Amino acid sequence: MTRAYQTVTDNTEKGLYAAVGFANDSGMPEPKLYFEDFEPGTVAVYGPRLVTREEIIAFAAEFDPQPMHLDEAAASATLLGGLGASGWHTCALIMRMICDGFVLESASMGSPGVDEVRWLKPLRPGTQVRLRATVLDKRASNSRPDRGFVSYLFEMIDETDAVLTAITTPLMVLRRVPGGAA
Amino acid sequence: MSFFEDIRVGDVIELGRYTFGPDDIKSFAHRFDPQRFHVDEEEAARSHFGALCASGWHTASMWMRLAADKRRREMDAARARGEALAQWGPALGFRELKWLKPVYAGDTIAYRAEVLETRVSNSRPKTGLVVSLATGDNQKGERVVSFVSTVFVQRRPDMR
Numbered sequence: 287m288t289r290a291y292q293t294v295t296d297n298t299e300k301g302l303y304a305a306v307g308f309a310n311d312s313g314m315p316e317p318k319l320y321f322e323d324f325e326p327g328t329v330a331v332y333g334p335r336l337v338t339r340e341e342i343i344a345f346a347a348e349f350d351p352q353p354m355h356l357d358e359a360a361a362s363a364t365l366l367g368g369l370g371a372s373g374w375h376t377c378a379l380i381m382r383m384i385c386d387g388f389v390l391e392s393a394s395m396g397s398p399g400v401d402e403v404r405w406l407k408p409l410r411p412g413t414q415v416r417l418r419a420t421v422l423d424k425r426a427s428n429s430r431p432d433r434g435f436v437s438y439l440f441e442m443i444d445e446t447d448a449v450l451t452a453i454t455t456p457l458m459v460l461r462r463v464p465g466g467a468a
Numbered sequence: 469m470s471f472f473e474d475i476r477v478g479d480v481i482e483l484g485r486y487t488f489g490p491d492d493i494k495s496f497a498h499r500f501d502p503q504r505f506h507v508d509e510e511e512a513a514r515s516h517f518g519a520l521c522a523s524g525w526h527t528a529s530m531w532m533r534l535a536a537d538k539r540r541r542e543m544d545a546a547r548a549r550g551e552a553l554a555q556w557g558p559a560l561g562f563r564e565l566k567w568l569k570p571v572y573a574g575d576t577i578a579y580r581a582e583v584l585e586t587r588v589s590n591s592r593p594k595t596g597l598v599v600s601l602a603t604g605d606n607q608k609g610e611r612v613v614s615f616v617s618t619v620f621v622q623r624r625p626d627m628r
Binding site for chain 1: 500532559561566592
């Protein structure tokens with residue numbers, strides 16, 4: 287089995303697509319966005335997406351079964367002051383919104399991690415959220431000529447533009463021209 | 469259930485283990501992270517990951533699940549002993565989340581938390597802040613995930 291995080295050695299078009307999960311012999315679309323296509327300073331807004339009480343409770347039951355995420359009455363007695371989504375749910379929703387927004391059409395190789403997540407305000411049931419994505423910076427990988435890192439600020443915002451959750455994270459993206467000028 | 473004053477820097481809490489089955493991985497990914505290497509075995513096999521692997525958010529969320537289960541068991545035990553119950557949470561967020569290695573289908577991750585720092589909250593004098601290193605290690609002993617979390621923990625009423 288191929289080990290994780292191998293450098294892509296097959297630099298043919300097919301090899302590159304396969305490396306990011308786009309096997310172009312299976313009828314899947316080809317990636318549109320490569321490392322070269324991300325511009326620092328770019329801001330995009332994705333959504334809206336309505337977050338329901340049912341999905342807040344369902345996520346909490348599966349991944350974060352604490353009373354403040356499961357039950358209105360119990361939640362009102364906590365520091366959250368009422369039912370609010372698990373912070374992990376807000377992160378997962380952000381991931382989904384960026385997938386639908388641009389990640390699924392990019393040559394994404396995943397991410398090495400997250401610098402910081404701030405849960406600034408509770409995400410309440412019935413909120414119509416949007417996702418503001420700001421490209422902060424990018425750099426080619428020093429050790430792997432096939433890829434680069436694109437640093438993003440992702441902010442989940444509500445109807446009043448208040449920021450509920452903010453994430454800063456690098457995304458690992460394949461380069462269109464390995465080793466070429468970024 | 470521990471109050472802020474009961475928590476010591478260096479405390480290590482074993483949260484338990486979780487085995488990521490292929491259906492769990494795909495179920496989470498279909499909902500939240502439908503990148504091809506998280507939803508399709510064949511395409512994952514051809515990807516740089518080499519095999520189907522869990523979304524990093526899934527790996528991290530399972531730490532939370534096991535931590536919540538552990539907390540609930542301790543709350544139940546304290547209640548049974550007639551002890552006062554400390555309120556935990558919410559967390560303010562976390563930092564330095566590292567997805568160090570992929571979590572492949574069939575991997576079993578052992579999750580734990582280690583207390584790094586404790587301090588009284590300036591803004592909420594009835595609570596303290598507990599900073600912990602959260603980790604997950606696979607069955608080969610390799611660290612696959614870690615992050616630093618900060619959470620509010622209630623202080624003992626007689627210590628405020």
